[in-house]
Amino acid sequence: MTEKSKNEGGNVLIVGGGIAGIEAALDLAQAGFQVFLLDKSPAVGGTMAQLDRVFPNQGPALCQISAKLDAISRHPNIRIITNANLERVKRVNGGFEITVRKEPLRVNEKCDGCAACVAVCPIKPYDTYNEGLMLRTAIDIQNSRYYPALYNIEKETPICQETCPVHIDIRRYVGLIAEGRFDQALAVIRERNPLPAICGRVCNHPCESACNRGAQDEPIAIDALKRFVADYELKLRKEGKVPYSKAPRKTKKARVAIVGAGPAGLTVGYDLALRGYEATIFEAAPVPGGMLYLGIPEYRLPRDIIEAEVDYIKNLGVEIRLSTPIGPDLTIDDLFKQGHKAVFIGIGAHRGLKLKVPGEDDFEGFLDCIVFLRRVNLGDTTKPGRKVVVIGGGNSAIDSARTALRLGCEEVSILYRRSRREMPANPWEIEEAEREGVKIHYLAAPVKILGQNGKVTGMLCTKMVLGKLDASGRRTPIPIEGSEFEVEADLIIPAISQEPDISFLHEGHGLEISKWNSFIIDERTMATNRPGIFAGGDAVTGPSTVIEAIAAGHRAADSIDKFLKD
Amino acid sequence: MKKKKFIASFSDIPTRRQKMPHLSLEERRLNFREVELGFTEELAIAEARRCLSCRRCIGCGLCLAECDQKAIVYDEAPETIKLAVGAIILAPGFDEFDANRKRDLGYGKYFNVITSIELERTMSPTGPYGGIVMRPYDGEVPSRIAFVQCVGSREEGIGANYCSNVCCMHALKQAISAQERIPGLRVKVFHRDIRPYGKGSDAYYLRAKDELGIEFVRAEVAGAEQDEATGNIQLKYRANGQEAREEFDLVVLSVGLQAPRDARAISRRTRVRLNKYSFCSTGPFSPLASTEGGVFVAGAFSGPKGICQSIVQASGAASKVAGLLSEKRGEIASREGGGGAPGEGKEGVGVFLCQYGLETNGGLKANELKGFLSSLAQVKYWGEALFCCLKLGKEGIQRAVRQEGLTRVVVLPCYRKTHLPLFQAMLSEAGLASGQVEIVDFSGDGRVDGQKALRLLEEAIVREKTPPSGREAKEVTPVALVLGGGISGMTAALDIAAQGFNVHLVEKAEELGGNLRKIRYSLFEENPQGRVNALMAAVEGNERISVHKNSTFSRIEGEVGAFRSLISIDGKEETIEHGVLILATGGAEYRPTEYLYGEDERVITQRELEERLISPQSSVSSLQSIVMIQCIGSRNKEHPYCSRICCPRAIKNALKIKESSPETSVYILHRDIRVYDFCEDFYSEALERGVQFIRMEGDPSVKDGEKLTVSLVDGIIREKIDLHADLVVLSAGVVPGPNNPEIAELLGIPLDDYGFFQEADSSLRPVEFEREGFFLCGLAHSPMPVDECVAQASAAAGKACLVLVQGRSV
C-alpha cells in the first residue's frame, strides 16, 4: 500500500454508542479508519445492553453485545469518549472540526474497583440502567456489567437548574431556605436573576415541570419560594432594616444605551452596572417594566413590587429615562453620536396581529388585548363593555378576560381554536380564570365579525377539529363544515399574537429584520448585523416569557462586555 | 428522566406540596388586589425541605475517606476535546415514550403497571431481581399478565402517529420468555394490529398463538384500576364492539420508540433536517444519508427499528463513509486471530461453564456435569461462572488459570463466532496462547439433546492440542462478484466501486433494474422510475463495474479471498476471479391462482392496477366499487410469512384512486394492516379519505356475475357480509426467487424454511452467510421494502469490502 499514515481526513466521528454506533465503529475500524465513538452516558451499549434477550430462542442480549463491547475496547483504531456531548460541528475544507465536551467522571484510573466507597455513600439515586426499579449510590460503577466498568460520581447540574433558562442554582437556594438562611438564598437567586420578586410571581417556571420530585408526588414550589425570600427582604427594607448596598464603582469608560425598560433591558442594565459600566435605559412609556407593567395586570403583579425591583436596579447606578422613545427625534445613530459605544434593543413585541377575518376593521368595539391591557394598567378603569369575547389561548388572553371581569363586565368568555391541552397559557391561570367565571370555548374560531350601526354586535364562529401534525409538531385545527354558530358580544378582544413594533427605526437603519418583524441576531452573541448593536427578548423571539427575556439580557450583557473590551 | 414510582416514600421529608393562600373569589370582585398571597415563613421552610437535592452527590466526603487508592477527584473539571474528522455517523438511538403521559392506564399510579423496558430489566439476569419475573407491588410471581400494545405509538393526539416497529415483536418475545419461566402463566396481548416485524417473526406469532396458548385480543384498552386489597389490576377494554373488564396480576405497557431527547440539539449542531416526529429525515433510496453531505445516520435515529435493522444500517453507513473517504484509508489492522505457540509442559485442561451457555445449549445442568467432568483425566479444574464474557466472570477465569496452572481452556458459552476473540484476549492476559482456547457451541447444530452435548464437550476436552488458528496472510483478489442487478445488487456494486474495488455485476435478464422497474410511484417517492434509471446509468457508467447482462452463474470454487467462478455471458463461458460474492438475486411476485384470477378479467393484481392507474385513459374513475384482498400468497400454509410490501402498496393505490375518483368506494379486506413506522400517516390518510378497511375472519370468496360478489366474515361484528365489486384487486405477495434452490446448491449455502436464503444469524449477522466470503441482501434475504433493500445492500457491500481491503496491502 502506498504511503498513507493516519490522516485526519480519514477520521470518523460516531455519535451514540448503542448497537448501531458500535457496529459501525467496528466495521470502520477494520476497514482502516480511525473512529471516535461518542456517547453521552458514562458507558456505551445503549438499549440493547438493557434487554433481556433479542429473540425468544437466544441467549441474553448482554452476552451477545459483550463480544462487541470487548472488541471495541481493544481495537487500536477506536477511541471511546463517554460521558460526553457534541458541542460544535464546523465544516472545514471537506471535513468537519468537532468540539466535544466531556463531563468529569470524578474517579480516576487509580480506582481498583474495591467498592469501599459504595458501602458508605449516603445518597441513593435511582438506578437508570435498571429503569428506576432499584437504587444505586451517587458514587457507583454505573453500568457495572459492561464496558467501560468505571466508577464515577454523579454530581451534575440538577435537572431544575439545567431547565431554568438563566440556570439559577435552585438546589442551593432551596436548601438555604430550608435552613432559614433567607438572605443568602436571595443572594444566590440574584446571581442569575435581577427580578426575583417579579419572577417569583409570574414566571412560567419550567424548572417545576422538570423537578424530579414531581414524579414522586408534586414538584417543589420553586417559584413560590423565590417569591418568599424576595418579599421577605422587601418587607425588611420597608422597615428600614436592610439598606441598599452601595452602587458599584464605574470602572469602565464606555457608556451603553439600552432601548426599552422591559425585563431584557433591565437585565442588561443590571449586569453592565455590576461590571462597572455606565448604562442608560431609554423607555418610551411613562412607566418602567415593559410588559410587566403594561401587560401583566396588577392582581398578578402589584405595581409596588415592580417599582421596588426597578429601584434596586436604579440603585446600582442604572439610569432610566422614562417617556423617552427612540424614534425620529432620537435615533439609534444619535445614541452613538452621544457617545454610547454599544446599543441594546429590547423593545418587546407590542403590536397585536390582525385576526384576518372580515369585519375586523369595520366596527367600534374591537380592541387588541395589548391596547386594552395597557389602557387599564395605565389607570383607565372604565367598564369597557357588557359582553366581552376574547380570542386566543395565551397568557394575554387569560389576563384580558380576568381584567375585564374585574372592570365589571357581565359576561366574559374566551374562544380558542385548539383544545385545552394545546393552550399555551399557564394551566394554573386557566384554572383561576374559570373559577372566577370566565367561560372558555375550546375548538372554536371566528369566521366573521358582526356589527350594526358601526358597533360590534357579535361574531360568527365555527367549530374546529384537530387534524394532523404540522411541520412544527403541533396539530392543525381544521374547521368543521356547517358547524357555524353565532356569539353575541359588544366588545371583542383579539389576543392571538404580537410582533415587535419596528416603526421607530429610521430609514436606512441597516438592521436585518425577519419576516415576522423581529430582529435577526447571532444566537450566541445576540449581536445584530451592525457592529455594536445587540438585541434580545421579545423583540427577537416574538412573544415569549419574562425569564427568557432575562436570559437573553444576560447573554447580551456578556457579549457587550466582550465587545467593549476588544 | 425515568420515573421513580417504586420508592414509596422518603421518610425524612414531608410529602405534600405546601398550599399557598389565595384571595377568596368574593374578595377578588371588582378590584385588582393580588390574588396569590405568598408563603409564610413556616410554609416556606416546610416546602423547601421537600427538595430531594436530587439525590446526587452532596460532597459529604465519606467516599474519599474510605478510598485507599485516593482515586476520587471531586473537583475534576469538564474537558473540551477537539477532533478533526472526514465524516460523521449519527446513531443516538431513541427514547422510550414516557408512560407517565398515559395516567389513565394506571402507570405511575399503580405498582403493577409497568413498561416493557421495565419488564425487560425485570427478566434480565443482571436485573434487579436476578431474572425472576416478580411484580413490583409485593414480589409475587404473576400468573396472569396483560400486554397493552401501541402505548405512545400510532396516536395522532400524542404527537406520534407512527408505528414503533419493534413492540409487537418484543411483546411476543417477552410473553414467550415469561411463559418459559412461569409454568402455567396466562398471557393476553391487547393489540390493534399484530405487526411482528422481521424475518421469521410470523412463525413466532403463530407458535405463540396456536401452540403456546397466548391470547391475542384486538381491543382498545380504556383504563386500569387497582384492587386495593391484592394490588391486582382491572383492565377495562372494548373488543368486538363490547365493553369488558378483566383482572390481571401484572400489566405491561408496550411503550413506543420516540426520537431521542437530544434530536433537536443534534440537528442544530449538524444541521441535519428532522422529520415532523423529530427523527432524522432520510429518503427511501438513501436511507443512510442525512440531508447534510458527509453526515450519515444509522439505527433508531432515522425511525423506530429493531436491533437487526440497526446493525444493517450501521454496516451500511460504515460502507458509505468508507466509500466517501476511501482515498484516506489508513493502515489495515491485521485480521483477528494470530497464532501462538502451544504451551509447554503437562496438559491441564480447565473447563468453564457459563450458566447461560448451559441454559441455551440443550438445557444441561452444571451439577449433572460434575461426575462426567471429574471422570475425564485431562480436566484439572472446572468451574461454573456467571457471565464468563463480562467483567464479572473474567477475573474469576483468569485467576483460576494462574492459580491452577492450566494449559488449555474449554469454555461453554453461546456464540462461538463472536466470542472466540474475546476469550483469546482474556486468556492471553493470563498467559495462554490463542490456540489453547476452545469454545463449545451447540446452537449451530439445531436442537441438541443431553447425550450429544456431552459428546461434543468430551471431544473438545480430549482433543489434541489444536493447531494455531491464526490465518496465514493470504493474497486476496480485490474484486467482488455481485449476483443480481436489481436495486440491491446495483447499490452494492456502486458501494464497492466507491470503495475502490472492481466489481462484476451478473444479471440474468437483459436489463438491470429488477422488480423495481415495475413500480410506477410510491408513497414516499414521487418518481421511483427516475431513481432506478439514474441508478442504472450510474452503474453502467462506472468504470470499476463490469456489467454482464443475459448472464448466468454456473460454478464457483476456491475460498474467501480467492474464488474462481464460471459465468456464462450470452452463452459464452468466462472465468472470473474474485475475493467475495454478494448474493442479490431478489425474489418474485406471487402469481395468484385464487379468486378467479386469470378467469375473470375483473380480477387483477395490484401491479396490474398500477398500470391502469397511470395510463392516461385510466378507466378506474368510472367504477363504483373496488375491493382489494390482502395477503394473497402470504401468511398462509404455503407461504407462512408476511410479504411486508402489500399493505403499503394497497394503501398507496387506494389513495391514488381516491385522488382521481373520490366517489369510487374502495374496500381493503385484511387480516392486520401492517404498515410500519412513518407509513402509518398514509394509513390514517386513507381512513380519512373514506377508504374502508375491513378485517376479515378466514378467507373470503369471490363469485362472478354482473358484478363480482366478495363474501367474507367481518372480524369485528362476526357476521357474513357481501360486497359487490366492479374490480377485485389481489395484493399478491413476494415469493422466493424460482432459482433459489439451484443457486443454493451451486454455492453450497442453505435456504430457510420458506425458500429464501439463510443468513448466518438472524439478528446479529444479517448480511453474512456462515460460509466466509459470501454476503446477502435484498429480497433474496426476505421480503422487505426498498429502503431496507438499499440499506442491506450497503451493509453487504461494506462487510464484503472488509475482506477486500485485506488485499490492498499485498
Ligand SMILES: Cc1cc2nc3c(=O)[nH]c(=O)nc-3n(C[C@H](O)[C@H](O)[C@H](O)COP(=O)(O)OP(=O)(O)OC[C@H]3O[C@@H](n4cnc5c(N)ncnc54)[C@H](O)[C@@H]3O)c2cc1C
Ligand atoms: C398580558 C401578558 C401577560 C404575560 N404574562 C406572563 C407571565 O405570566 N409569565 C411570563 O413569563 N411572561 C408573561 N408575559 C410575557 C412577558 O411579559 C414578556 O415576554 C417579557 O416582558 C418580554 O420582555 P422584553 O424585555 O423583551 O420586552 P417588554 O417587556 O415588552 O419591554 C419592551 C419595552 O420597550 C419599550 N419600547 C418599545 N419601543 C420603544 C422605543 N422605540 N423606544 C424606547 N422604548 C421602547 C416598551 O415600551 C417596553 O417598555 C406576558 C405578556 C403579556 C402581554
Ligand SMILES: Cc1cc2nc3c(=O)[nH]c(=O)nc-3n(C[C@H](O)[C@H](O)[C@H](O)COP(=O)(O)OP(=O)(O)OC[C@H]3O[C@@H](n4cnc5c(N)ncnc54)[C@H](O)[C@@H]3O)c2cc1C
Ligand atoms: C422495551 C424494548 C424492547 C426491545 N426489544 C427488542 C428486541 O427484542 N429485539 C430487537 O431487535 N429490538 C428490540 N428493541 C429495540 C432495540 O432496543 C433498538 O433497535 C436498538 O437498541 C437501537 O439501537 P441504536 O444503537 O440505534 O440506539 P440505542 O440503543 O438507543 O443507543 C443510542 C446510544 O446513543 C447515545 N446517545 C444518545 N444521544 C446522544 C448524544 N446526543 N450524544 C452522544 N451519544 C448519544 C445513548 O446514550 C446510547 O448509548 C427493544 C426496544 C425496547 C424499548
Ligand code: SF4
Ligand atoms: S473509588 Fe471506590 S471502588 Fe475505586 S478504589 Fe476508591 S473506594 Fe475503591
Ligand code: SF4
Ligand atoms: S459520592 Fe458524594 S454523597 Fe456519596 S459518599 Fe461520596 S461525597 Fe458523599
Ligand code: SF4
Ligand atoms: S427536587 Fe426538584 S427542586 Fe430539588 S434539586 Fe431536584 S429538581 Fe431541583
Ligand code: SF4
Ligand atoms: S402495531 Fe406497531 S406500534 Fe403497535 S405495538 Fe405493534 S409494532 Fe408497536
